[in-house]
Amino acid sequence: MPEMTSDMTWVAMLLPFAAAVLAPWIVSRLGANGAWVLALAPALAFAHFAGFLPEIANGERVTGGYAWVPSLNLSFSWFIDGLSLTFALLITGIGTLIVLYAGGYMKGHPQQGRFIGFILLFMGAMLGLVVSDSFLMLFVFWELTSITSFLLIGFDHTREASRRAALQALVVTGGGGLILLAGMIFIWNITGVSQLSLLLSTGDALRESPFYLAALLLVLGGAFTKSAQFPFHFWLPNAMEAPTPVSAYLHSATMVKAGVYLLMRLNPVMGETPAWEILLPFFGGITLIVGSVLAVRQTDLKLMLAYTTVASLGLLVMLTGFDTEHAVEAAVLYLVAHSLFKGALFMVAGAIDHEAGTRDITRLGGLGKLMPITFTAAILSGVSMAGLPPLFGFLAKEEIYYALAGSDPRAILFTAVAVIGNALMFVIAFAVGLKPFIGKEGPTPKHAHEGPVLLWIGPLTLAILSLLGALFSGLAHRFISSPMASAVDGEAQTVTIGLIPSLGAALALSVLTVLIGLVLYLGIERLRAAVDRLVTGLGISPDRGFDHFIAGLVRFSTSVTRLVQNGRLETYITLSFVFIAAVLLVTPIVFNELPRDLVLPRDVDLHEMAILVIAVIGVIAVLTAKDRLTAIVCLGIQGFAVAVIFLLYGAPDLSFTQFMVETLSVIILALVMTRLRLSLSDHRPMAARLFDGSLAIACGLGFGLMLAASTSGPFDGSLSAFFAEHSKIIAHGANVVNVIIVDFRGVDTLGEIAVVMITGLSILALIRIRVGGAPAAPAMAPPGASAEGIRPSKTKGGKRS
Template identity: 90%
Template sequence: MPEMTSDLTWVAMLLPFAAAVVAPWLTARFGAAAAWFLALAPALAFAHFAGFLPEVAAGERVTGGYAWVPSLNLSFSWFIDGLSLTFALLITGIGALIVLYAGGYMKGHPQQGRFIGFILLFMGAMLGLVVSDSFLMLFVFWELTSITSFLLIGFDHSREASRRAALQALVVTGGGGLILLAGMIFIWNITGVSQLSLLLSTGDALRESPFYLAALLLVLGGAFTKSAQFPFHFWLPNAMEAPTPVSAYLHSATMVKAGVYLLMRLNPVMGETPAWEILLPFFGGITLLVGSILAVRQTDLKLMLAYTTVASLGLLVMLTGFDTEHAVEAAVLYLVAHSLFKGALFMVAGAIDHESGTRDIRKLGGLGKLMPITFAAALLAGISMAGLPPLFGFLAKEEIYYALAGTSPRAILFTAVAVIGNALMFVIAFAVGLKPFIGPDGDTPKHAHEGPVMLWIGPLTLSVLALLGALFSGIAHRFVTSPMASAVDGELQTVTIGLIPSLGAALALSVVTVILGVVLYMGLERLRAAVDRVVTGLGLSPDRGFDHFISGLVRFSTSVTRYVQNGRLETYITASFVFVAIALLVTPFVYGELPTVLNLPTEFDLHEMAILVIAVIGVIAVLTANDRLTAIVCLGIQGFAVAVIFLLYGAPDLSFTQFMVETLSVVILALVMTRLKLSPSDHRPALARLMDGSLAIACGLGFGLMLVAATSGPFDGSLSAFFAEYSKIIAHGANVVNVIIVDFRGVDTLGEIGVVMITGLSILALIRIRVGGAPAAPVLAEPVPSDVAPHPAPPKKKRGTAK
């Protein structure tokens, strides 16, 4: 496939971030009107990506980027084909309308600038996600969408419900992101590539790998949590605690489709396997039914739309995993249609709430004559959601049935699931897009009227686009849906469906859906009550399950922390040495790396024997000492013996360092012991002594085996030769040891100096403690906070005063 390069795409990717930086300042200066300026950033990005439409429609792909860590094949790169381009246009185009909508919806709010800034930050993160070529870039932007959505969902942080919903979304989607990271590492190791553009050219490498199923499950874990698939669907309706612009943008048109985007992106290299074609339709079908059934139970406009978003995401996942010829085309059509009508309906719901003071459908009615423009936008979007002509949703629904219809039991099952789900979404479409605007006037807290232009320009634009996309379907297919379907399928696809349906099973299923939808809509109140009774009777709630999970996790973490971090230095040291012993002993035995030859000297000189004898005497003295001070002094014998060994074997610099360290250690420890007046003898029980002695022997044995194994092999002098050759040339030093310490490993030496400094400060603090009395006065007098200041002493009574 031919490719073209673009060097300005990074500018378009950074535009939303740049606008987010100046959003608070502009809003503080110009108020709601600043939204018109801020919307220029996504509008310019939209224009940039729209410029690629002719090339992408002709079958080209746009690439570009910069090498970051070439040795690890890491890069800051982008990859634009039909799939990523469609997402980029939806993100920036709808994003520009959402910024305007937020300007009108949040007008007068003291934190309006911060809110729009968060929206723009999320926009930049989502845009980076869909155009990223590098695995690392995709993961970074993936997690950034979780973080920014956390900020947006919890924007009204004074409300407990908002804080809980934000935390829930962050835990579910952020945790899924970590699972996805593991999946991408699997893919990286299997294929050897770290870029999506190269991954698509690996053919069946992933499918034929024995680790394919593990990689697939990890990828599905990330995608299902992000796109709210059952049983992770509960976080999305709870996210409706966010202001309506967030719901209209994040949780209908963009963020929740990130998982669907990932599945579509990986379909050419991971699809067409039994696991793919079983798991995706199964979980997608369940999500479709659960979301659509729970939607009719709601009375809040936003919650009704939220649950149908869950259902729509399930339908997209089901179609992506289906193995028929037109399933990919149906998924592409429905994704575009859903972004248009659901974004519009969410903004309509927000406008109704903004102008009437309520989103309760039971209190709404007769708004059509009061809000005519909003009514027009709502009706068009509702018709598209219901799958009726002449809107783009009709094309998507016809293609869905055309892809699913068949005579096999599997085809019949999933076709029935699609019919039921679409019929229930038909009900919600007109319950939101029609019912509040017709009939008698409702009982609303405020007298409604048409909102400002910022509130209706967004939904009206999206609704008109859905109409134009259907009327001029040939143009839409040529530039949008056909290139997108080709990218998802991995082969050239041409979408041809138009407004004039052909007689067949698809049209018959569409008629059945409409009839069923009309019947259910006429009995909406009874249907809502029946669903509520069933759901209440079952008592199943993944939402409550999440609360129990978090509560149990907190209790478990608290217990582990109390056990591991108990404040006893002895526990920490023991744990450290246990893991050291395990690392030194278990690994050689498991992998058969024990030394086979012991290169021990057969003859010792008299002075060498003397040093060994002194070391042994020092060990015995330490073990038999009656008090700790004597043990510390005897412990210095070991260090001095090692220093003498260094000296005998030609390392005077190292020997001098060892002498200094041992002298200072003995002096400082002795000083600390005398000042602290610790117990003069060891009162540990025999079992504790035995365990500590065994641990010490295990660590000593492990280090001994490691040294023997290291010295028994052939000596590699390449590093020594390098230092000897380049110390003078590079570091201008003749003393190789000093050059290594100061220049070649200067950062390491700096860290050691920092450790010594911290140790010295700790020792100083210990020395200044007065045993048996009040602590010494602090060196620096600092003000004491009032909430931790000691209570003042009671005033002394004066002589002669009455009691």
């Protein structure tokens, strides 16, 4: 496939971030009109990506980027084909309209600039996600969308419901992102590539790997949480606590489709397997039914749209995993159609709430005469959502039935699922797009009237685009649908469906959907009551399950914290040595890496043996010491013995360092011990002594075995030769040891110095601890002192010092 490069794409990617930084300042100066200025950033980005349409339509791909860590094959790179280009255009195009809409919707809000800034930050993150080529770059932007959506959902942070919804969305989607990271690492290790453009050329490498199922499950974990698939669907309706511009942008047109984007992107290399074709349609079908049924139960316009968004995402996942010839084409058409009509309907719901003061459908009516432009946008978008001509949604629905219809049981099952789901979404489409605007005016808190241009320009533009996309379907397919379908399928595809339907099963299913939808719409009140009784009777709520999960997690973490972080230094040291012993002993035993040939010294000089004997005597002295101060002094014997061994084997620098460390350790420990209230001797019970002794032996044995294993193999002198050769040339130092410490591992040395400094400050603070305003009395008091230690002296003023 031919490729072209673009060196300016990074500018388009950075435009939303730059506008986000300037948003508070611009809005503070221009007010709501600042939205027109800020909308220029996504509009320019849209123009940049629209410039690629002819090349992408001709089968080319756009790449570019910069090497970041070449040795690890990490890069900041982008990859644009029909799939990523369509998403980029939706993100920047709808994003431009959302910025304008936010300017009108949030007019007068003291934090309007901050809000639009968050919108633009999310836009940049989502744009980076869909054009990323590097796995690492995709993951960074993936998690950034979760963080920015957290800020947007919890924008009204004074409300508990907003804070809870934001936290819930962050936990679910952020946790899914970590699962996705593991899946990407699996894919990286299986294929050896870390870029999507290269991954698509690996053929069946992923499908044939024994780790394919593990990688697939991890990828699905990330995609399902982001795109609100059952049983993770609950976070999306709760996210409706966010202001309506957030709902219209994040939770209909962009963020929630990130998971669908990922599945579509990986379809050429992970699709067409039994696991793919079972899991995706199964979970997608369940999500479609659950979302559409729960939507009918709602009376809040935003919640009705939110649950149908869940249903639509399920339909997209189901189609992506289906294995028929036109399933990919149907998924592509429906994704574009859904972005247009759902974004418009959410903005309509926000405009109704803004002007009428309520989103309760039972209190709304007669708004058509009062808000004619909004009504026009609503009815066009509702018709598209219902799948009726002459809107783009009709093309998508016809292609869906054309792809699913079949005579085998599997096709019949999923076709029935699609008919039921689409019929229920037909009900919601007219409940939102028509019902509030007809009949007599309802008892709304405010007397409604048409909103300002910033409130209706967005939904009207999207509705008109849905109409034009269907009327000029040939152009839409050439530049959008066909290139996107080709990218998802991995092979060239040509979408040809138009407004004139062909007689057959697809048209019959469409008619059946409309008839069922009309019947259910006419009895929507009874339907709502029946669904409410059904859901209440079942008593199943993943939302409550999430609350129980979080509560249990908090209790578990509290218990673990109390166990391992109990404030006792003894516990921390014991746990540290337990893990050290486990790593040193369990790992070589499990992996059969114990040293086989122990190399024992043959010629040991008398003075060397004497030093070893002194070290052993020091150990015995420590163990048999009657008081702590004697044990501390005896403890230095081992350190001095090791220092002498370093000296005998030609390491005077290391020996000097060891002497200094041991001397300071003995002095500092003795000083500290004399300032703490400790018993003179060790009063631990025998069981504690045996455990500590066993732990010490285990650690010593582990280190001994590790050293034996390290020295039993052939010596690799390449590193020594490198330092000897380059120390003088690079670091201008003749002493190789000094050069290593100061230059080659200077940062490590700096860290060690910092640790020593912090330790010294901690010891100083410990020494200066005062009890009741006086210095702490020595633990090892001299003979004749009171049990409370030395009494503090008095100053001339009678105050204790």
